[in-house]
Amino acid sequence: MTHFCVVIPPIDLLLVTEVPSRIPSGPPLPSRAVLLIGGLALLCLVLLATLTFAVSNADAPSLALDAPPDPVAAARLDATTTRSPQRTEAGSDAVYAAEPNAIPTGVLTALEQASEEPIEVEFNRLLDAIQHGFGESSVQIEPTLRPYAARIAGRLNVRPVSFTVRVAAPDRALAQARARALGRLFDAMGVVSSRLSFTPRAGAPGLSAELA
16 A cells, blocks of 8 residues: 655744834824814813803892892882872873863953953963863863963963962862873973962862962
């Protein structure tokens, strides 16, 4: 029997590959780029802190609204309201919002003819015309009467006389509102406040002026 022998050449069992000692990482970043990146990072941190602070304080107003009122502040508000009666009275005039009535022609004619009469006669003619304009529930001065009121104001400023104007209405509150309307009218005309005083009262509606 014949035997064959196969000879296998030696094979290197360990293959060693050389590993480079340094991995290239590209050129270094310039200093300007480093500063830019650092600045952006700092800006992001500042914005984050600002947003956090805003969110933490977002509920503060609602908590303040739910808090009980300060008794000292409430007392000051009450004192201010007490010291301002004129503002409260002026606001109450809004209840009487009726438009004034038209003035009859005969009343206007009598008022026009009173320009040569003594001042107390003309003044009472004017008040009679204003009463026609008031009607039942108005506190507004009829616009056509303002020139006549200006004429009376001129005479009051020339003559050193004073009048007491009596204002009567079925409701005392209505009489007070009409008295305030008359006061504002003559104040706007430049009449010295000491020349006129107004006395409101409950009674049959009417306006009259008497020498004080």
